[in-house]
Amino acid sequence: MDFPIIDMARYRDGDPARRSAIAAQVDDACRNTGFIVLTGHGISKTVLSQAHAVAEAFFDLPLETKLKYEKAEGSFYGYYQMESSALAYTLDEESSPDLREAFASNRPDIETGDPYFRSDAVQNLGYVIPYPKEIADFHEIWTQTYYTFAGLGHEIMQMFAAALHRPEHQFDDMLTRHASNLAVFKYPAQKTPPKDRQFRCGAHTDYGSLTLVHSDWSISGGLQIQTHDGTWLDVPNVPDSLVINIGDMLQRWTNDRWRSTLHRVGNPEAGLNGSSERMSLVFFYNPNQDGVVETIASCIDEDNPARYDPITVSDHFLTKMGKMVEEQ
Numbered sequence: 001m002d003f004p005i006i007d008m009a010r011y012r013d014g015d016p017a018r019r020s021a022i023a024a025q026v027d028d029a030c031r032n033t034g035f036i037v038l039t040g041h042g043i044s045k046t047v048l049s050q051a052h053a054v055a056e057a058f059f060d061l062p063l064e065t066k067l068k069y070e071k072a073e074g075s076f077y078g079y080y081q082m083e084s085s086a087l088a089y090t091l092d093e094e095s096s097p098d099l100r101e102a103f104a105s106n107r108p109d110i111e112t113g114d115p116y117f118r119s120d121a122v123q124n125l126g127y128v129i130p131y132p133k134e135i136a137d138f139h140e141i142w143t144q145t146y147y148t149f150a151g152l153g154h155e156i157m158q159m160f161a162a163a164l165h166r167p168e169h170q171f172d173d174m175l176t177r178h179a180s181n182l183a184v185f186k187y188p189a190q191k192t193p194p195k196d197r198q199f200r201c202g203a204h205t206d207y208g209s210l211t212l213v214h215s216d217w218s219i220s221g222g223l224q225i226q227t228h229d230g231t232w233l234d235v236p237n238v239p240d241s242l243v244i245n246i247g248d249m250l251q252r253w254t255n256d257r258w259r260s261t262l263h264r265v266g267n268p269e270a271g272l273n274g275s276s277e278r279m280s281l282v283f284f285y286n287p288n289q290d291g292v293v294e295t296i297a298s299c300i301d302e303d304n305p306a307r308y309d310p311i312t313v314s315d316h317f318l319t320k321m322g323k324m325v326e327e328q
Contacts, residue, residue, distance in 0.1 A: 003236050004029035009040030011159055019162065026163040030254075034261030035225055035245045037238045038156075038212075043148055045240075048214055051145040051281055054138045055184040058103060059279075061134060069103070069130040077104050077181070078130050082188075096198035099190065100265070104183035105129050108143045116177065121290040121314040145281070146182045149212055153180065153285030156210060156244065164254065165298045174287040179313060181286070187265060187278040194267050200278070201265035206247035207320040208286035213243040215280040222278065226262040234266075249286070249316055252308050255299040289314040 004025065011022045029036045058066070063081065071078030080102040106129060110117055131139045154175060161170035187200045203226070215222065223235040223243065235243055251260040268276030287293070291313050295306040 003037060003233075004033055004035070005037045005039060005238060005241075007040040008038055008042065008155075008159075012040075012042075012155075023159065023162040026159060030160075030163065030246055030258040032228075032259065033225070034251075034259035035235065035243060035263070037236065038242045038244050039238060039240065041152055041242050043152060043214075043242070047145055047148050048281070050137075050141045051184075052216060052279060054135050054141050055103065055186070055279065055281070057135045058132050058138065059101060059186045061132070065134060066101075066132075069132055071104070077106050079103050096195040098202055099194060099198060099200045099267070100185050100187045102183055102185045103132075104181055105131070105142065105146070106179070106181050107177075108146055116290075119290065121312060122179075142182065146180075146283075149182060149283035150178065150180055150285065153178075153210055153212060153283065156212075157285070160210075160250075164257075164296055166296065170296070171287070174291040177288045179286045179289045179317075181284045183282045183284070185265075185280045185282060187280075189275055189277045190268060193270070199264050199267055203262050203264040205260040205262055206245060206284065207249065207317055208247040208284050209250045209253070210285040211245050211247060212283040212285065213245075213280055215243075215278060217278070222265065223280075224264055224266045232264070232266070247284075248320065249293060249313070252311075252316075253293050253296055253299075255295045255304060255307055257299045257304075286317075287313050289317075 006022060006025060006029070011019055026036070066079050067081070069079040071080060080100075082099065082101045108129065110129065112118070116122060131142065157171045157175065158168045161168050164170070185201070213223070217237045222237075224232045225235060227233050245263070246258050246260055248260045251258055265278075265280075289312070292310050293313060293316060294310040295308060300306050
């Protein structure tokens with residue numbers, strides 16, 4: 001299988017014919033793979049390396065210190081310790097807990113006095129941003145990284161609109177107060193064999209609209225997608241690239257025209273020489289929580305009537321995330 005590779009810089013150059021051709025490639029990739037390797041994305045190596053550095057420093061802290069930032073009950077933001085969740089449960093699959101730890105945050109600019117952020121639709125997802133105080137510059141670097149990814153995410157959504165034969169600003173009104181999250185996942189080297197049906201991250205689809213991933217590539221045990229015939233395929237390592245994929249919400253939005261693909265982070269092969277440790281920055285770019293996801297007009301015709309009722313972003317997420325079982 002030829003993995004789709006899209007050069008964002010070529011889409012940006014303004015040539016109408018080239019932009020149209022790349023939009024068609026994006027549509028084909030989202031129909032058949034649901035994943036794209038994105039080159040020419042414009043995020044600097046400095047931004048990415050600084051974010052990886054402060055994240056690594058956080059994970060190197062003693063467990064008792066990291067637990068000061070453990071996610072609160074009812075929230076999805078904060079520190080997740082090793083084997084504390086199993087993403088495969090979101091698909092009602094039996095699974096052992098995932099072999100990773102994580103730190104996740106939401107928007108840096110939450111204003112608790114703003115009525116918007118106090119509404120039921122927004123409060124449901126637990127706005128908590130516990131930045132580690134032990135790491136110098138963590139707050140500054142993490143915030144910079146968040147907004148850098150958010151800018152690229154907005155640009156990609158405009159490219160997606162063109163790929164769906166809609167005006168470039170089709171999604172803009174749904175992204176004015178986007179409910180996006182920045183997370184980092186640490187997959188340590190495995191010194192003991194995994195348990196039965198245990199992976200670094202179990203098979204799942206993403207809940208939202210668009211996910212952007214930057215990884216420091218390990219020699220083995222990376223991101224894999226499931227093809228149409230059920231085969232697990234390694235996502236290729238393309239230098240200076242990001243991996244992007246669409247989630248369940250965008251599949252719903254496009255009336256199943258586009259594919260939210262099952263994926264996982266596999267275990268490294270046993271007996272390898274060299275480090276199999278891995279860390280990934282992941283940005284989940286999602287619409288306003290009180291926005292309503294309704295089937296896009298260009299994805300409906302006589303042979304493909306609307307398959308889904310309208311749903312708020314908040315209700316969609318709570319339905320999906322409520323299935324993620326946590327081990328105590």
